[in-house]
Amino acid sequence: MSSVQVECVLPGNCRCGESPVWEEASNSLLFVDIPAKKVCRWDSLGKGVQQVTVDAPVSSVALRQSGGYVATIGTKFCALNWEDQSVAVLATVDKDKKNNRFNDGKVDPAGRYFAGTMAEETAPAVLERHQGALYSLFPDHHVEKYFDQVDISNGLDWSLDHKIFYYIDSLSYSVDAFDYDLQTGKISNRRSVYKLEKEEQIPDGMCIDAEGKLWVACYNGGRVIRLDPETGKRLQTVKLPVDKTTSCCFGGKDYSEMYVTCARDGMDPKGLLQQPQAGGIFKITGLGVKGIPPYPYAG
Ligand SMILES: O=C(O)[C@H](O)[C@@H](O)[C@H](O)[C@H](O)CO
Numbered sequence: 001m002s003s004v005q006v007e008c009v010l011p012g013n014c015r016c017g018e019s020p021v022w023e024e025a026s027n028s029l030l031f032v033d034i035p036a037k038k039v040c041r042w043d044s045l046g047k048g049v050q051q052v053t054v055d056a057p058v059s060s061v062a063l064r065q066s067g068g069y070v071a072t073i074g075t076k077f078c079a080l081n082w083e084d085q086s087v088a089v090l091a092t093v094d095k096d097k098k099n100n101r102f103n104d105g106k107v108d109p110a111g112r113y114f115a116g117t118m119a120e121e122t123a124p125a126v127l128e129r130h131q132g133a134l135y136s137l138f139p140d141h142h143v144e145k146y147f148d149q150v151d152i153s154n155g156l157d158w159s160l161d162h163k164i165f166y167y168i169d170s171l172s173y174s175v176d177a178f179d180y181d182l183q184t185g186k187i188s189n190r191r192s193v194y195k196l197e198k199e200e201q202i203p204d205g206m207c208i209d210a211e212g213k214l215w216v217a218c219y220n221g222g223r224v225i226r227l228d229p230e231t232g233k234r235l236q237t238v239k240l241p242v243d244k245t246t247s248c249c250f251g252g253k254d255y256s257e258m259y260v261t262c263a264r265d266g267m268d269p270k271g272l273l274q275q276p277q278a279g280g281i282f283k284i285t286g287l288g289v290k291g292i293p294p295y296p297y298a299g
């Protein structure tokens with residue numbers, strides 16, 4: 001039996017850390033700080049952090065097959081060239097909704113970049129409701145819209161056989177599943193696979209492990225939980241020393257470590273004193289289960 005260990009590997013400087021993605025080629029963790037408009041890359045060997053500042057809130061980042069990265073910036077799907085720090089817009093969504101921005105995003109197993117939107121918050125989880133929608137950017141740069149009426153579009157991932165799409169709209173307090181058609185990118189048959197318990201608070205980012213179980217970061221819940229989407233049961237809880245845990249991914253050697261992002265925006269001075277690591281990057285080891293590599297955007 002392995003023992004689970006939680007370690008802060010990068011001290012708390014994120015206002016709202018999100019979208020951790022492991023880049024095997026550089027042994028690095030990519031992530032964003034949404035309100036700080038920063039995409040960051042932490043070198044797990046050299047321990048340095050590089051960052052690129054963009055001109056609007058950046059809510060997710062992903063690998064790109066042809067090199068560099070893609071990111072959701074404001075309401076735009078963008079390509080990001082790390083070398084010269086340039087951003088190129090690939091597509092824009094929600095043009096009629098001036099107060100909207102993208103939130104979490106991830107690439108599907110066929111290389112489509114999925115991301116959803118939300119109204120900008122006045123405080124964490126306080127926002128005009130039902131303003132968001134879920135989209136994907138296909139490799140040919142056209143965008144498809146799946147549904148709207150979303151509150152806070154958040155965690156997403158696909159089953160290991162690529163037949164199910166898992167999705168979180170945070171204010172539904174539910175982890176949902178859809179049937180997934182990898183050929184067409186179409187989703188259908190929405191259902192809930194897990195409803196959060198009160199102390200688990202708000203479901204945020206999510207990733208799947210190599211056994212097909214889901215890991216969900218619980219905002220305000222200070223934990224990640226492991227769920228069996230087939231039985232609807234929670235299998236494990238790992239607590240962190242910070243409340244505003246936002247997202248998680250596997251990385252490190254053979255994807256045997258988990259990385260967790262969190263936020264410090266929304267905390268009062270007392271809370272920040274009690275949780276000085278708020279806004280840091282955490283590494284969890286000893287979980288005894290591995291993750292899978294992230295899929296790169298194919299366009
Ligand atoms: O990171 C996100 O997904 C949102 O952009 C954040 O603002 C919070 O997580 C949200 O407030 C929690 O519900």
Ligand SMILES: [Zn+2]
Nearest residue numbers: 104154204205
């Ligand atoms: Zn999130």
